[in-house]
Amino acid sequence: MRAKDSATGSGAIAVEGGTETVPGPPTAPAPTAGTALAAGAAPAP
Helix, strand or coil: CHHHHHCHHHHHHHHHHCCCCCCCCCCCHHHHHHHHHHHHHCCCC
16 A cells, blocks of 8 residues: 555556556556565465
8 A cells, every 4th residue: 555655646547547557567666566575475485
């Protein structure tokens, strides 16, 4: 949630069109953090 909050500009616009599709490229740090945690946490255990 905080990651999206940081990118209020992209987050706000993304919410209207598609949070996952629109903010994907614009909010690279937001999706990257979630993907990295999921990918790193999943294979880790």
